[in-house]
Amino acid sequence: MAEFLINSVGFPEWLAWTVTAVVAAVLILNVIAGGALVFIWAERKIAARIQDRLGPTRTGGRFGWLQSLADGIKLIAKEDLMPEGADGMLFRLAPYVSFCASFCAFIALPFAFDFVGQRLNVGVFFVVAVLGLEVFGVILAGYASASKWSLFGAMREAAQVVSYEVPLGMCVVVPVMLAGSMDLVTIAEKQAGWVTNWYLFHDPFTFVIFWVYVTCAVASVNRAPFDLAEAESELVAGFHTEYSGLRWSYFFMAEYGSMFLVSALAAVLFMGGWNGPIPVARLVGLSEGTGDTANYFVRLLGMANLLGKATLGVLVMMWVRWTLPRLRIDQVMTTCLKYCTPIAAAMFAGAMLWQLMLPGGVAPGLSRPAGEIREGWLEGPGGRSAAARSSAVAGVLP
Amino acid sequence: MSHVADDPRIIEFDVRTDEMLVNMGPQHPSTHGVLRLVLRTDGEVVSEVEPHIGYLHRCAEKIGENLTARQWIPYTDRMDYLAAMNMNLGWALAVEKLMKYQVSEKARHLRVLIAELGRIASHLVGMGAYGLDLGTFSPFLYAFREREKILDLFEEACGARLTYSYITVGGLTADLPPGWLGRCEAFLDQFEPIIKEYHALLTTNAIFVKRTANIGVMSRDLAIEYGCSGPVLRGSGVDQDMRRDGEAIYTAMYDGYAFEVAVMKDGHYPRDHEYPPVPADAVLGDCWHRFFVRMLEVVQSMDLVRQSIDRYSACKGPLGEPLKLAEKIPAGDAYLETEAPKGQMGFYLVSDGSAIPWRVRARSSSFSNLAVAPELCRGCLIADVPAIVGSLDIVMGEIDR
Numbered sequence: 011m012a013e014f015l016i017n018s019v020g021f022p023e024w025l026a027w028t029v030t031a032v033v034a035a036v037l038i039l040n041v042i043a044g045g046a047l048v049f050i051w052a053e054r055k056i057a058a059r060i061q062d063r064l065g066p067t068r069t070g071g072r073f074g075w076l077q078s079l080a081d082g083i084k085l086i087a088k089e090d091l092m093p094e095g096a097d098g099m100l101f102r103l104a105p106y107v108s109f110c111a112s113f114c115a116f117i118a119l120p121f122a123f124d125f126v127g128q129r130l131n132v133g134v135f136f137v138v139a140v141l142g143l144e145v146f147g148v149i150l151a152g153y154a155s156a157s158k159w160s161l162f163g164a165m166r167e168a169a170q171v172v173s174y175e176v177p178l179g180m181c182v183v184v185p186v187m188l189a190g191s192m193d194l195v196t197i198a199e200k201q202a203g204w205v206t207n208w209y210l211f212h213d214p215f216t217f218v219i220f221w222v223y224v225t226c227a228v229a230s231v232n233r234a235p236f237d238l239a240e241a242e243s244e245l246v247a248g249f250h251t252e253y254s255g256l257r258w259s260y261f262f263m264a265e266y267g268s269m270f271l272v273s274a275l276a277a278v279l280f281m282g283g284w285n286g287p288i289p290v291a292r293l294v295g296l297s298e299g300t301g302d303t304a305n306y307f308v309r310l311l312g313m314a315n316l317l318g319k320a321t322l323g324v325l326v327m328m329w330v331r332w333t334l335p336r337l338r339i340d341q342v343m344t345t346c347l348k349y350c351t352p353i354a355a356a357m358f359a360g361a362m363l364w365q366l367m368l369p370g371g372v373a374p375g376l377s378r379p380a381g382e383i384r385e386g387w388l389e390g391p392g393g394r395s396a397a398a399r400s401s402a403v404a405g406v407l408p
Numbered sequence: 409m410s411h412v413a414d415d416p417r418i419i420e421f422d423v424r425t426d427e428m429l430v431n432m433g434p435q436h437p438s439t440h441g442v443l444r445l446v447l448r449t450d451g452e453v454v455s456e457v458e459p460h461i462g463y464l465h466r467c468a469e470k471i472g473e474n475l476t477a478r479q480w481i482p483y484t485d486r487m488d489y490l491a492a493m494n495m496n497l498g499w500a501l502a503v504e505k506l507m508k509y510q511v512s513e514k515a516r517h518l519r520v521l522i523a524e525l526g527r528i529a530s531h532l533v534g535m536g537a538y539g540l541d542l543g544t545f546s547p548f549l550y551a552f553r554e555r556e557k558i559l560d561l562f563e564e565a566c567g568a569r570l571t572y573s574y575i576t577v578g579g580l581t582a583d584l585p586p587g588w589l590g591r592c593e594a595f596l597d598q599f600e601p602i603i604k605e606y607h608a609l610l611t612t613n614a615i616f617v618k619r620t621a622n623i624g625v626m627s628r629d630l631a632i633e634y635g636c637s638g639p640v641l642r643g644s645g646v647d648q649d650m651r652r653d654g655e656a657i658y659t660a661m662y663d664g665y666a667f668e669v670a671v672m673k674d675g676h677y678p679r680d681h682e683y684p685p686v687p688a689d690a691v692l693g694d695c696w697h698r699f700f701v702r703m704l705e706v707v708q709s710m711d712l713v714r715q716s717i718d719r720y721s722a723c724k725g726p727l728g729e730p731l732k733l734a735e736k737i738p739a740g741d742a743y744l745e746t747e748a749p750k751g752q753m754g755f756y757l758v759s760d761g762s763a764i765p766w767r768v769r770a771r772s773s774s775f776s777n778l779a780v781a782p783e784l785c786r787g788c789l790i791a792d793v794p795a796i797v798g799s800l801d802i803v804m805g806e807i808d809r
Contacts, residue, residue, distance in 0.1 A: 061549040158430050162452075162790065234543065235615055243438040243541050244791050335615045336543025338791040339452055 034127045038116045046266040047078040053328050060332045081259075088255035095156035096252065104154060105253070105260035108147025112264040115140040115271050120195045122284040122312035133194035134182055137275060138175075141230070144264060145171040148239060148249045151261070155252040163248025166339055167232065167239035173346045174229045180354035181223035184216055184361045185209045185279040198283025205287035210280040213368075215360035220280045222354050224323075227272035229342065231265065234331035238339055273323025274316060281319050284312030427455065434463045438541045438794040441804030443778070447793065454793060457785035459778055464808035472768030476734045477503045477757070478577045480768065484755075485571035487770065488806040490533045491749045493526035493562070495806075496575040498746040502755035503577045505657045506742035509731070514723035515579040516661055521716040522565070522575060524709040525592075528599075529558040530749035531702045531709075534801040538699055539610055541798035542619050547609045554602060557595050564588055578731030589717050596710055603707060611703060612684045620696040621689035624784040624796035628693070634783070635776040638751025639705065640800055642671040643698035650747035658746055665715055670704035672697070681707050695799035702801070705749075734763040741767075750774050750801055770809055774802040 015026035051066070054077060058065025066074025092101055118133040118140075120126035130136050145167055152164020188209055189197040201207050209216050229236040240248040250261050277283060337345070430447045433439035442463035448456040468487065472480045477499075484499045485492040497519060504511070511519070536551030559569045565584055566574035574581055610616050626636070631644040641648060649669040651662045668678035672692055677683060683704065690696040737759040745754040751773025758767040777800045784796045 057545075061546050062553055063549065158428060162430075166452075237543070238791075241543065241791070243543055243794050246436060332544075332546050333609070334544060335539065335610075335613065335619060336791075337615060338619060338789060340789065341618055 034117075038127050039113060042113055042116055042267050042270070043263060045270060046263045047082070049266045049270065049324055050078045050081070050262070051075060052325070056325065056328050057332050060329070085255050085259045090256075091252075091254050093156050093252050097154040097156070100150050100154035101252075102257070104147045104151035105257045105264075106147070107150060108144050108264040109260040109267075111140055111143035111147065112267040112271065114143075116267070118194065119271065119274055120198065120278065120283065121316055122309040123195065123199065125309055125313055126195060129193065129195055132192045134186055134192045134197070134275075134279070137194070137271070138179060138182055141268060141271060142171070142175055144268060147261075147264070151253065152249040155249070157252050159245045159247070159251045160249050163239045163241070163245050163251070166241075166245075167249060169339070170236065170238060170342055170346075171230055171232075173343060174226045174350070177222060177346060177350035177354040178226040178230055180351070180358050181219050181226060182275075182279060184219050184358055187358075187362060188212060188216070188365060194278050194283075198278045198285065201282040202285040205282070207285075208280060208282045208287075213361060213364045215357045215364060216280070219354060219357040219361065220276070222350055222357065223276060223280070225345070226350055226354075227276060228327060228330070229346065231268040231272055233265075233269060233327050235334040235337050236342055237331075237336060238342060241336060243336075269324050269327055270320055273327070274320035276323055277316055277319035284309075284316040286311075286315045432793065434460075438798065440537065440797070440802055443797075443802070443804055443807075445781075445793065445797070447790070449790060452789050452791075454785055454788055454790055457782045457793060459781055461775075461778070461804070461807050464804045466809065468809040469768050469770060472757075473765060476763040477737060477765060478731060478733050478735070480765075481573045481576050482571060484770075485573055486805055487772070487809055488530070488748060488750060488753070488774070488803045489570060490803055491526045491530035492570065492572050493522050493575060494530070494746070494748040495753065496573060497523050498744070498748060498753045499755050500575050500577045501658055501661075501746060502742055502744040502757060503737065505655070505744050506737055506740055506757060506759060507731075507735075509578060511579045512723075512725070512728040514720060514725065514727050517716050517720040517723060518580055518584070518727065519575055520661060520665065521592075521713055521720055522562075522580075524712040524716065525558055525561065527709045527749045528706050528713075529555050529562075531706050532558075534702055534749070535606065535610070535699070535706075538798045538801070539616075541794040542616060544609070544616075547606060550602070550605065550609070554599055557599075561588065561592055561595065564591075576730045577735070579728050581730060583727045589721060592713070593717060596713060600710065603703070606703065607684050611700060612687070617687045617689060617696060619791075619795055620699060620799065621687055621694055622691050623695045623788065623792050624799060625691050626693040626780060626784055630780065630783060631693070634780040636751070636780055637773045637776065638747070638749070639670075639701040640698055640751060640777045640780075642669065643701045643799075644693040645672050645697075647671045647673060650745055650752055654747065655744060658744065662712075664719070665712055667708050667712055670701050670708055677704060678708075680711075683707075695795055698799040698801075736761065736763050737765065745771070748773060750803060750806065751777060753806075772806040772809065774800075774804075774806045778802050778807060 015021040015029060016023055019026075021029070051074070055065040055073070057063075066077035068074060069080045070076025092098065115137045117127040118130045118136045120129070120133070148167040148171075149164045152160040152162075152167070155161075185197055186192050189200045191197060191200075197209075201209055205211065210220050211217065232239050238248075239245075240250070242248075245251070250258055253261065427448055427450045430449055431444060432447055433444040434442040439445060444460040444463065446458045446460060447454050466486070468483045471483055475483075481496055481499060484495040487495045532551040532555040536548035536555075539545075539547035539551075562572055562574070563569050565588060566572045566581060568574075626640070626644050628644050628646055631641050631646055636644070637648075647669060649671075650658060651667070652659065652669060668680055670678060677686075677700070686700070687696065737757075739759055739761040741756070741758040743754060743756040745752045747753075752771075753773055754771030756767075756769040756771070757765040760766045778797075781797055781800060785793055788796065
């Protein structure tokens with residue numbers, strides 16, 4: 011877009027980049043915030059159905075589809091409360107830290123080939139690192155609230171999230187190693203083709219490590235059964251006990267944003283990203299080379315694919331939440347340090363050996379490395395230029 | 409911080425931190441009403457728990473000394489408001505004991521039927537709320553869904569859904585409406601398979617077992633020492649049930665009824681029905697066993713309800729009228745303990761010969777059961793406090809009266 015503004019419209023370079031950044035930011039912010047509202051509504055309906063209830067039925071006419079918006083209006087209209095003993099500045103700051111951390115990570119998350127706020131050659135690293143910042147908001151909230159329950163919640167969150175970053179990092183490294191790149195776009199592109207090309211089914215080690223990733227992801231975004239920072243039956247409401255109104259809703263949005271983010275990350279790292287289980291576009295003869303409109307259409311399809319997979323992940327998290335009891339803090343730490351971390355480490359080593367010993371898979375004739383298939387396709391009828399291709403696969407910023 | 413080392417009850421760790429006093433309640437999601445627990449915590453470890461009660465005190469016993477025996481029935485409703493039928497029954501039987509009054513055979517079977525339905529309804533709340541204490545929301549609503557059906561039946565019988573005043577001195581206020589027994593049987597048939605769901609979601613759930621097994625272990629001696637009763641006592645392996653071991657006037661009510669007390673004997677629970685196996689981690693007297701005894705009693709009560717339906721419908725003739733509102737009570741005193749869902753509920757009254765008792769006193773099972781909480785919570789984690797207090801299944805209305 012920046013190039014377009016510079017070359018065709020004649021904007022100066024700084025203006026072009028600023029406009030591009032603003033557009034991308036507004037798009038991401040609104041899509042994710044809107045998405046969070048949809049997920050909040052979905053959670054209400056799903057929880058209700060799981061519990062033999064109906065959930066919201068009236069707001070917005072049918073299915074209560076405007077319920078989240080109505081809630082939002084209520085939260086905005088609420089009185090701005092702050093406990094007397096609270097540390098005012100930190101108390102006000104905390105929700106925004108959480109919110110920004112959760113939403114900033116979306117900058118590097120690709121929704122389809124080139125549908126990305128800012129393509130980074132260290133995309134994976136960026137997403138995991140920025141998502142980890144969310145814990146600061148929670149600790150600030152717990153510390154600044156001047157409430158003992160909040161403090162307990164914050165301390166739990168600090169212990170839990172920092173611990174789970176370790177196995178989570180190890181899980182994330184495996185697809186990075188397989189793809190040979192930290193660029194999320196490249197990682198997803200390498201899994202193009204049939205479902206067997208997904209890293210999930212790459213070898214037994216990646217299959218196991220996917221489940222470790224799921225566990226750690228749920229824990230690192232504080233969802234049940236790892237929602238110890240909130241733990242409403244023990245800590246009243248944990249770190250956001252003293253929050254109400256719009257500030258509270260920022261925490262809420264951050265939680266749903268993070269949920270969606272880790273699900274989308276799982277889709278990109280293990281489930282082919284925007285590449286569907288069946289390469290439909292490819293089979294009907296559409297490719298990046300068939301023209302701009304077709305190209306755009308293929309990417310939209312890919313985006314739907316990714317959103318579908320990510321939504322599936324979010325739905326599974328909701329399902330788990332409304333089914334399982336909560337673990338205790340020592341059990342959460344045991345799960346992380348005694349099970350997740352060693353398993354992740356072993357699987358990482360296994361995947362590494364696999365890559366070293368059997369680079370072509372068990373039966374090279376049957377399953378060629380995913381990247382190779384992609385190469386073959388790009389050389390198909392009307393393929394893109396060799397330069398563009400190599401840059402796309404190698405993950406170099408265009 | 410010298411006081412930390414001086415107090416031997418405080419568990420010491422290599423990293424010494426300052427301890428914190430935390431008020432859990434009286435407004436807290438998992439203290440089952442207005443219970444206030446003062447926790448002395450060292451990080452996540454609770455070194456001392458002190459229950460504070462009295463937030464729901466309504467002078468019910470004093471009021472009882474200003475009303476006639478039948479007039480006080482609605483006040484018993486408000487003691488264990490989750491099992492008001494059983495509270496009515498306890499007071500009614502205590503007064504009847506003093507008056508040496510015997511209700512008709514039909515009323516006796518109807519009382520069993522209603523009391524056991526009340527027990528199921530109470531245990532459903534206990535079970536569902538326990539799931540809530542452990543952080544799972546759905547079983548709570550599954551339990552309330554079934555409880556609602558029992559409340560519907562109660563509403564049909566007496567017009568109220570929570571405070572019934574149905575069982576009263578000298579019988580019951582009214583007979584059942586036509587078709588009620590059929591609807592009750594339909595409910596039981598529909599309810600029976602659902603218990604398996606509860607077992608799947610709670611009793612045998614891996615996380616649930618991790619949270620409850622070997623937590624808050626109460627030895628047999630400790631349970632007896634603190635005067636615990638009901639499922640809390642039986643969960644520790646003490647074989648006592650007032651329906652079998654109580655006074656003649658109460659046990660006569662259950663004459664001819666076949667039931668096995670839900671308690672672990674010779675390493676196993678009664679085998680009259682199919683139950684999930686006891687998990688390997690569970691120790692007799694822990695939270696899991698207390699919970700499991702309640703689940704067994706639900707099934708047992710369903711059996712009793714079925715039996716009482718048969719017996720009640722076999723009884724011909726009228727139900728009999730309850731005593732007059734201001735019936736004179738002969739001078740003397742009487743104390744009777746009945747097996748309420750939460751434990752042994754005792755009522756004591758002294759009469760000077762008038763219609764109004766001279767002295768009324770209630771002995772609440774929840775009170776004794778709660779008293780043991782500080783013993784059980786010593787050295788546990790914060791998350792265990794709701795798990796332990798929840799497994800005692802207390803009702804503040806009954807403790808404070």
